[in-house]
Structures are given as structure tokens and as C-alpha cells.
Amino acid sequence: MNMNASSNSSVSVRDLTLSFGATNVLQNLNLEVAEGEFIVLLGPSGCGKSTLLNCLAGLLELTKGQIWIKGKNVTWAEPSERGIGMVFQSYALYPQMTVRGNMSFGLKIAGMPKDQIEQRVQRASEILQIGPLLDRKPGALSGGQRQRVAIGRALVREVDVFLFDEPLSNLDAKLRSELRVELKRLHNRLKNTMIYVTHDQIEALTLADRIAIMRGGIIQQLDEPHTIYNRPANLFVAGFIGSPAMNFIKGATINGGKAFQSGEINLDLSGYEGGAIMDRPKAIIGLRPEHITIVDTAIPGQTIPAVVEIDEPMGADSLVWLLVDGRQMSVRVPFEHRPKAGAQVHLKVDIAKSSLFDETNELRI
Amino acid sequence: MANIPLAEGPSGAKPKPFFTAPRVIVYTVLITCAAFFLFPLYVMIITSLKNIQEIQSGNIFIPTFSPTLDAWAKAWDSACTGLYCEGIKVGLWNSIKITAPSTVVSIAVASVTGYSLANWPFKFSEGFFAVLLLSNFIPYIVMIYPLVIITREMGIYSTLPAVILVHTIFGLPVQTLLFRNYFASLPLELFKAARVDGAGYWGIFFRIFVPMATPIFTVSIILQVTGIWNDFLFGVIFAGPTNYPMTVQLNNIVNSATGGKAYNVDMAATILTGLVPLTIYFVSGKYFVRGIAAGAVKG
Numbered sequence: 001m002n003m004n005a006s007s008n009s010s011v012s013v014r015d016l017t018l019s020f021g022a023t024n025v026l027q028n029l030n031l032e033v034a035e036g037e038f039i040v041l042l043g044p045s046g047c048g049k050s051t052l053l054n055c056l057a058g059l060l061e062l063t064k065g066q067i068w069i070k071g072k073n074v075t076w077a078e079p080s081e082r083g084i085g086m087v088f089q090s091y092a093l094y095p096q097m098t099v100r101g102n103m104s105f106g107l108k109i110a111g112m113p114k115d116q117i118e119q120r121v122q123r124a125s126e127i128l129q130i131g132p133l134l135d136r137k138p139g140a141l142s143g144g145q146r147q148r149v150a151i152g153r154a155l156v157r158e159v160d161v162f163l164f165d166e167p168l169s170n171l172d173a174k175l176r177s178e179l180r181v182e183l184k185r186l187h188n189r190l191k192n193t194m195i196y197v198t199h200d201q202i203e204a205l206t207l208a209d210r211i212a213i214m215r216g217g218i219i220q221q222l223d224e225p226h227t228i229y230n231r232p233a234n235l236f237v238a239g240f241i242g243s244p245a246m247n248f249i250k251g252a253t254i255n256g257g258k259a260f261q262s263g264e265i266n267l268d269l270s271g272y273e274g275g276a277i278m279d280r281p282k283a284i285i286g287l288r289p290e291h292i293t294i295v296d297t298a299i300p301g302q303t304i305p306a307v308v309e310i311d312e313p314m315g316a317d318s319l320v321w322l323l324v325d326g327r328q329m330s331v332r333v334p335f336e337h338r339p340k341a342g343a344q345v346h347l348k349v350d351i352a353k354s355s356l357f358d359e360t361n362e363l364r365i
Numbered sequence: 366m367a368n369i370p371l372a373e374g375p376s377g378a379k380p381k382p383f384f385t386a387p388r389v390i391v392y393t394v395l396i397t398c399a400a401f402f403l404f405p406l407y408v409m410i411i412t413s414l415k416n417i418q419e420i421q422s423g424n425i426f427i428p429t430f431s432p433t434l435d436a437w438a439k440a441w442d443s444a445c446t447g448l449y450c451e452g453i454k455v456g457l458w459n460s461i462k463i464t465a466p467s468t469v470v471s472i473a474v475a476s477v478t479g480y481s482l483a484n485w486p487f488k489f490s491e492g493f494f495a496v497l498l499l500s501n502f503i504p505y506i507v508m509i510y511p512l513v514i515i516t517r518e519m520g521i522y523s524t525l526p527a528v529i530l531v532h533t534i535f536g537l538p539v540q541t542l543l544f545r546n547y548f549a550s551l552p553l554e555l556f557k558a559a560r561v562d563g564a565g566y567w568g569i570f571f572r573i574f575v576p577m578a579t580p581i582f583t584v585s586i587i588l589q590v591t592g593i594w595n596d597f598l599f600g601v602i603f604a605g606p607t608n609y610p611m612t613v614q615l616n617n618i619v620n621s622a623t624g625g626k627a628y629n630v631d632m633a634a635t636i637l638t639g640l641v642p643l644t645i646y647f648v649s650g651k652y653f654v655r656g657i658a659a660g661a662v663k664g
Contacts, residue, residue, distance in 0.1 A: 086558065
């Protein structure tokens with residue numbers, strides 16, 4: 001027994017390294033997932049998020065480290081012995097079997113009595129509302145129905161941990177948002193631990209209790225969605241989360257960290273929520289498009305002069321693109337308040353909601 | 366824009382003339398090719414229905430006016446194949462005895478090997494696959510003499526097991542390639558899902574993959590059956606006189622020098638020998654083409 005195993009931890013990944021030849025796909029990765037938690041692994045393609053999930057499922061052998069599920073070391077256990085259920089992007093339903101056959105396949109292999117299997121299939125199909133489909137084959141189902149069946153196949157296992165590998169990525173936009181809500185409802189009802197891989201930040205922000213942002217096989221930040229959004233730990237996270245992306249202005253902090261300067265721009269940093277700013281010759285300020293307002297007159301220390309280039313109406317809002325010192329910035333404003341192209345305006349910055357980064361180590365100050 | 370009412374303008378599919386230049390060319394080529402390949406068959410059939418006088422006196426292209434099945438009966442039942450005069454029926458049974466086990470065993474082994482190579486990579490699986498690929502390009506003639514010695518040392522030379530063994534082994538590279546490529550083309554997530562469900566090596570193979578592999582099994586069976594049935598060389602070398610397959614018997618009937626050439630019997634025997642692969646062509650044309658394509662492109 002490992003004495004470090006925290007009692008309320010459902011899934012625990014310790015110093016996990018996975019190498020293919022000389023390349024480390026995952027590097028000394030540590031992750032503690034609490035009982036009943038919904039964790040989303042988010043990152044660009046090739047960041048190692050799916051690889052990590054496959055390691056958890058036992059479908060990939062890791063090079064170094066340990067995986068614990070429910071207080072048991074499952075590092076070398078077979079996928080079926082780990083107490084996990086998995087849902088795949090391509091549904092991965094067995095085409096020659098009916099929906100019922102698909103859902104009961106694993107239980108049959110485990111040698112469960114028939115009536116018990118039927119009971120579990122019934123219960124899962126009620127939860128997912130796929131009762132009328134039980135005798136159909138996957139080929140006769142729509143994409144949304146197939147993914148429901150795939151979730152059902154994981155559900156009947158009655159396991160503690162569900163692993164989702166981009167389950168909604170093959171669906172069209174409308175279905176995706178419907179199933180997203182349904183997944184959240186399912187989690188509220190079942191209270192299982194769920195680990196969910198996606199590259200879609202909306203899914204991550206809406207579903208997760210905590211998001212792990214990954215890049216290059218390393219977890220960049222593991223935090224609640226709100227914190228990830230408002231207090232990104234480094235430049236990568238700041239640029240990755242949020243659409244349209246955060247605006248970055250390169251400059252320096254001066255006067256012992258009381259102000260940010262970049263050419264003509266001079267911003268008062270009092271009210272900044274973060275660490276000790278100090279004087280840093282290379283600093284970057286990050287401003288989200290929705291945290292900037294457009295005003296007509298300059299306020300010393302609070303505004304940035306800009307010229308309106310174009311605007312993109314997005315329904316309720318309009319995304320305005322402006323030129324600041326020859327560089328592009330975007331600001332989200334209510335549709336009625338969008339300025340005319342070519343207008344000279346001033347951008348009022350909310351320092352409390354901004355993020356400062358040290359350019360040398362790319363970390364948030 | 367002038368306001369032309371919709372009803373007045375042309376609508377629906379544009380009418381096309383039937384005789385267009387490309388169509389005429391295509392059909393001319395197709396008909397010529399068909400005639401070219403069907404003509405020998407025509408000659409074979411009419412010759413087999415004539416008696417020997419008609420053949421000796423007449424033109425080989427003219428159909429007979431008093432067709433007889435005597436030649437067919439003789440070819441089947443009493444034509445001489447060297448020492449014995451029991452017709453080609455002996456060869457038919459020998460061919461079946463050779464083809465059936467060779468096909469079944471080679472496909473059974475190849476499907477499992479292909480599945481392993483595609484889904485259960487082991488340390489040198491890539492190297493193994495490369496060797497397999499390479500072995501498809503070695504002319505099999507160079508392996509015949511060693512195989513004769515091997516089967517002799519095994520004590521099975523000139524018996525049914527020897528020819529079955531040789532056919533099985535020579536079928537494996539191509540068959541394994543076919544199965545490996547087919548299984549590799551199935552979604553990997555299906556394999557992963559089955560593993561999460563607790564299915565093992567054989568469970569995944571028999572319960573998930575085999576039911577999905579009907580097309581490739583059909584293709585392999587067609588390739589193996591026609592290939593082994595049409596073989597002459599392995600049969601004449603490894604089977605031994607009592608087990609000669611139909612192709613070897615046919616050769617013996619045609620080449621046995623007793624009296625004049627019985628062309629009608631030769632033709633009947635030839636058609637009888639070709640009947641099995643011919644039937645397979647007709648019954649499974651679509652799959653046969655797929656098999657040829659798979660063998661040609663995928664290797």
C-alpha cells in the first residue's frame with residue numbers, strides 16, 4: 001500500500017511518463033481526481049490528452065509511474081479490471097450486434113446471469129431514453145442515438161469512473177449542445193467520477209468541475225473553469241482559453257510595479273489582482289475582449305487610444321477590431337454600441353480583470 | 366432580366382442522344398473483347414459435342430448438327446490418364462481433397478496472423494510484416510527443390526498431405542497481407558472498446574472481428590480456391606500419381622498417345638476441369654473483382 005494515497009481520491013496519476021522512442025508524450029504527470037469530480041482534459045491536438053486517457057483505461061502501457069483508481073494500484077491491470085467505462089469519439093459500437101447486444105457484451109463476457117444483465121440494460125436505457133432502440137442495429141441509428149448507446153454501454157458496467165474521449169466531436173453543432181446538457185444532467189444524477197477529453201473549450205468550460213489544460217504532455221494549469229478563464233497561469237493558457245482570444249500588449253512594468261508602459265500606452269496598475277508586480281523590463285498585459293469598454297474621451301492611466309478598423313456582428317454582440325500602435329486588438333461590445341469604422345476611440349481597461357505576464361518565463365504575475 | 370414565366374423554359378434533365386461518340390467506342394471495344402475471349406470457348410463447346418469423324422472431316426468453327434454427349438461421358442468416366450482409364454472424375458475428387466483443406470487451413474492461420482499483426486503489435490512485428498511483404502516477390506520456383514527435400518525428410522513426399530502443406534504455406538503471405546490490411550482498416554476504437562468490455566485476444570477475434578470480416582473471408586476463399594484448383598506444378602510434383610489433381614489428369618488425357626487425337630474428349634475434359642473456377646467467377650463476380658483489386662493494390 002502506498003501511504004500517500006489520499007482517501008477521497010478516485011483517480012490518482014503519479015509521475016506518469018510515456019515515451020515513444022525518444023519522445024516523451026507525457027512527462028512526469030501528476031493528477032488527483034476527487035470522488036465524483038468532472039475533470040476535463042483540454043488542449044490542442046497532440047498535447048497528450050487522449051494519450052493520458054488511454055493510459056488511464058489501460059489501453060496504452062506507460063513507461064514510468066503509477067495509476068491508482070479507487071485506492072487500488074491498477075498500473076498493470078487489464079482495461080476491464082480497472083473499474084472504468086469508456087466512451088469513444090467514433091462511438092465504436094459493434095456493428096453486427098443490436099443495441100442490446102452492444103450494451104450487454106461486456107457483462108456477458110464477465111459471466112453475469114442473464115436476468116441481471118437485462119435489468120442493467122433496462123435501467124441504463126431508461127436513463128438514456130433509448131428503450132425503443134434496443135433491438136436495432138447501430139447502422140439504423142442517428143449519430144446522437146449512437147453516442148447515447150455508447151454511453152449506455154459504459155453505464156451498464158456500473159463503474160465508478162467514466163472516461164470520455166471527445167464524445168461529442170463527431171456530432172453536428174445543435175446535437176452537440178443538446179448532448180452536452182444531457183451529459184451534465186447525467187453527471188448530476190449519477191455523481192460518478194468523469195474524465196473527459198476534448199479540444200472544445202466551450203465543452204470544457206460548461207461541463208468541468210476542474211479543467212486540466214495540457215500542452216506538450218504537461219498539465220499547464222489545473223483549476224476551476226472560472227479561475228482558468230480569469231486567472232490563467234501562463235501565456236499559453238491565456239491565449240488558448242477564450243474565444244475570441246485574449247489581447248496581448250508587450251511592454252514593461254515601471255514605478256515599482258505601479259504602472260504598465262508600452263510606447264504611448266500607460267496604464268495604472270493599482271487594483272490588479274495577482275502577485276507582486278515590481279519593475280519588469282519585459283512584461284505582457286492580457287486583456288479579454290469582453291473586459292474592455294469603448295469610450296470617447298481619454299482617462300489618464302485607464303485608457304488606450306485606438307482606431308476602429310472593422311466590426312463583426314455576432315448577433316447580440318459585435319466584435320470590433322481596432323488598431324492600437326499598428327497592432328490589432330478586439331473588443332466585444334453590444335451590437336447597438338458598435339463604433340463606426342475609422343473612428344478615433346479610447347479603450348477603457350478593467351485592471352482588476354486583466355492578467356499580467358512576465359515575458360521571460362511566460363508566467364502570470 | 367426578362368421575365369420569362371417558368372413554365373415556358375426548359376425544365377428537368379437535359380435529354381441526351383443514345384449514340385454518342387464515346388458510347389459507340391466503348392461498346393465497340395467491349396463487344397470485340399468479349400467476342401475475342403468467348404470464341405475459344407465456343408470452339409471448345411461445339412468440338413466437345415461432335416463425334417470424331419465430324420472433327421476430322423469438318424471445319425472447327427461450324428456447329429454440329431448431330432450433337433452427342435459421348436465425348437463428355439468418356440472424358441468423365443473412361444478416358445485414359447496414363448496407366449489408368451477411369452476418366453477425369455478421379456482428378457475431381459483429388460482436386461477437392463487438395464483444395465478444401467489447403468483453403469481452410471491457410472485462411473484460418475492467415476486470418477489470425479493478420480489480426481495479430483494489425484492489432485497486437487509485438488517487438489518485431491513490423492520486421493515480420495516486412496519479411497512477409499518481401500516473400501510475396503520471391504519466385505516460388507526457387508523453393509521447389511528445397512521443399513521436395515523437406516517433404517521427403519518428413520516422409521510425406523508424393524502424398525496428399527505434402528501437396529496440402531505446400532499449398533497452405535504458399536497461400537499464407539498473400540492471405541496474411543489481405544487480412545492484416547483489412548483488420549488494420551477497421552476502426553481502432555472498436556478494438557479498444559472491446560478491450561474495455563473485457564474481451565481478450567480470441568474474444569475480440571471471434572466475436573467482434575470475424576463477424577465484420579465477411580467480405581475479406583469471401584475474397585480469400587475465392588482467391589485460394591481458384592488459385593489451388595488451377596495449380597498444376599505443385600500437384601504434379603508433390604501429390605504423387607494416385608493423388609494427381611484434375612489439372613494434371615487433364616494434361617495426361619490430352620497427352621496420352623493411344624491412337625489418334627480425341628479432340629472432342631480433350632475439349633470436354635478441359636471444360637469439366639475449368640468448371641469449378643468458372644462457376645466461382647460467375648457466382649461471385651463482384652467479390653472476385655474485389656479480390657483481384659485487393660491483391661493488386663493493397664500488398
